[in-house]
Amino acid sequence: MQNKFQEKFQEVIANQQSFLLFRQPNSSEVELWLDEEKNDENQFVFHRFDDSEHIIFSTDKVERIAINELVNIESFSLEQSSKKEAISYENYLELISKTVEELNTTSTEKIVISRIKEIENEGVNLIKTFKNLHQNYPKAFVYLWFTKENGLWIGASPELLLEEENLTVKTVSLAGTLPKEEEWTSKEIHEQQVVTDYIVSNLQDAKSISVNGPHTVDAGFFNHLKSYISAEVDDYEQVNKILNRLHPTPAVCGMPKQEAKNFILANEGYDRKYYAGYFGFKMPEKSLYFVNLRCAQIFSDVVKLYVGGGIMPDSNSEKEWQETELKSKTIGNLLVTD
Numbered sequence: 001m002q003n004k005f006q007e008k009f010q011e012v013i014a015n016q017q018s019f020l021l022f023r024q025p026n027s028s029e030v031e032l033w034l035d036e037e038k039n040d041e042n043q044f045v046f047h048r049f050d051d052s053e054h055i056i057f058s059t060d061k062v063e064r065i066a067i068n069e070l071v072n073i074e075s076f077s078l079e080q081s082s083k084k085e086a087i088s089y090e091n092y093l094e095l096i097s098k099t100v101e102e103l104n105t106t107s108t109e110k111i112v113i114s115r116i117k118e119i120e121n122e123g124v125n126l127i128k129t130f131k132n133l134h135q136n137y138p139k140a141f142v143y144l145w146f147t148k149e150n151g152l153w154i155g156a157s158p159e160l161l162l163e164e165e166n167l168t169v170k171t172v173s174l175a176g177t178l179p180k181e182e183e184w185t186s187k188e189i190h191e192q193q194v195v196t197d198y199i200v201s202n203l204q205d206a207k208s209i210s211v212n213g214p215h216t217v218d219a220g221f222f223n224h225l226k227s228y229i230s231a232e233v234d235d236y237e238q239v240n241k242i243l244n245r246l247h248p249t250p251a252v253c254g255m256p257k258q259e260a261k262n263f264i265l266a267n268e269g270y271d272r273k274y275y276a277g278y279f280g281f282k283m284p285e286k287s288l289y290f291v292n293l294r295c296a297q298i299f300s301d302v303v304k305l306y307v308g309g310g311i312m313p314d315s316n317s318e319k320e321w322q323e324t325e326l327k328s329k330t331i332g333n334l335l336v337t338d
Ligand SMILES: C=C(O[C@@H]1C=C(C(=O)O)C=C[C@H]1O)C(=O)O
Pocket: 112, 114, 159, 174, 175, 176, 177, 224, 251, 252, 293, 294, 306, 307, 308, 309, 310, 311, 327
């Protein structure tokens, strides 16, 4: 099995074919999906924030090996970035002020604003970086994903969107970010409550809804507030309905959803692409979807880190910039070069 995995992987790399390499939370196995066969039973989707596109990988047989057996990629040629997309500090502060004004003059309660931070690619080693993310974020869903059209993405998401096993569904309400030494204020508590309320209201057809939290959780360089939510459903159709209703949650979009989304698309000034969308798989025994956060696109010359934060009527622009700087470390500080 091990040799077959390595052989297949080296072959797709050499031919620059699409691939998806991932490690599920709390696992030390890595899975490889190559999108070779059309199969309705095992599907892995990457869904864009704005719903305009999704990419589906499907496979007959999932190849798995222990992550420490994964060998390095010899050479993988990456494309150069075609445009600069990073926003300046001044322009970001202006965008946050505009968002705060929107929240104070309309009925919109929360808007999640984001940006790209570009750093130089100093020779990122993809497999060493993947293993580094695995070691540092055991509870995250870690992936490395390539297609010719979308380029190379890497991510370590801490945010479960939806899990289903034996018709029990689970999700989380994750929001509020502070450096580890700081105490939660009413701003973060309210910001996270908005997400919890939204999720619970979208589980209306499910039974036995339970909410546990909020709890303080360690996200590496900072803390978040998180509540655990679970419910029972009658069939898989209901799971799909819930997934479509939940995305995008106020953790990555805002509240009310449509107003927040319109504001984001009109004002953010760049294309989020797959950031703040979702990814995950549906297999006969289990489905697991995560929000695509703490991710980056790797080009030959630069690495584009996607970072954002929830804006509330009492947000401070400078603090919001600092929060995105902190979030950029999740991937940015764990890149391993040769
Ligand atoms: C938007 C991001 O994170 C989301 C926003 C958070 C916040 O505003 O505090 C916290 C966790 C995530 O739900 C991101 O990491 O880019």
